[in-house]
């Protein structure tokens with residue numbers, strides 16, 4: 001879908017992209033990086049709106065330097081910033097955008113109605129957009145990116161300014177853009193955590209250089225840590241402690257301390273190192289012997305944010321200041337075993 005080769009963009013005072021080479025296939029791809037990492041710059045180059053200083057890029061096999069018009073005909077774009085005229089309704093605006101994309105009047109009206117319904121705007125679509133909430137405005141921006149039935153859409157920070165519920169709704173919509181219509185998506189965010197559930201593939205950039213490009217499943221490989229949750233019983237009013245003691249006596253290595261306490265429901269989940277199938281059997285038998293109920297026993301997965309948690313702060317330098325080292329997964333350390341906290345980890349905070 002997208003291929004760049006040694007793509008650079010230099011402004012007088014800053015290098016926004018620095019020899020970026022990356023390939024993006026079909027599906028939903030997250031482009032993640034802290035503010036100023038070069039995400040919007042890359043999108044503008046890919047749309048043929050801004051020339052690269054050097055290097056090459058192609059979108060749907062079309063050269064960005066010479067075929068920008070054709071790219072924009074086949075690609076949808078949801079810009080980051082609020083750009084909606086306040087005095088017109090969502091319907092008027094999206095019909096206008098559909099006409100600009102070349103749809104005949106009747107098709108533009110029909111597609112607009114369908115698309116606005118798809119993004120969850122109903123009666124309010126006839127009201128002036130100046131009175132819309134941020135969530136509604138983001139939906140209109142998404143609708144105008146989809147209205148001409150593109151093969152690919154670029155969504156620049158679509159969850160910006162949304163509360164957690166609005167964020168989840170928007171991420172669900174983005175998933176459905178691909179699932180329902182087969183449109184591939186490149187979505188940017190500075191939040192690693194939210195891309196984990198939404199994207200098939202994640203590209204991480206920093207200072208205009210590529211940090212990592214992997215499938216989400218590679219980022220979130222399973223660890224060797226087992227999380228075990230049990231019920232209490234009359235004989236063991238604190239089932240977790242009873243299980244901990246029994247497993248320790250049986251020689252099982254238990255993670256304790258911060259990882260366990262950092263979990264939701266802290267104190268009720270035991271984290272232990274699985275040494276193979278026999279650990280599962282041992283846990284099952286020990287739980288049964290103690291007369292406890294086994295609520296769950298599951299292998300922990302890495303979370304994308306954890307992959308970057310161990311990185312040195314030096315890698316978050318100003319844009320254009322060299323290529324940071326490729327971060328390595330943090331292995332099965334206690335922190336890697338713990339699920340992400342209630343709020344997603346932000347790249348810029350690492």
Ligand SMILES: Nc1ncnc2c1ncn2[C@@H]1O[C@H](COP(=O)(O)OP(=O)(O)OP(=O)(O)O)[C@@H](O)[C@H]1O
Pocket residue numbers: 011012014015016033034035036037038039040041042157319
């Ligand atoms: N037109 C411009 N002139 C000069 N510098 C620019 C211009 N556009 C972007 N930059 C600079 O290039 C760098 C990358 O900006 P870019 O907007 O691509 O980052 P980003 O990852 O999209 O971050 P954000 O989400 O904050 O926009 C920043 O340092 C920014 O200040």
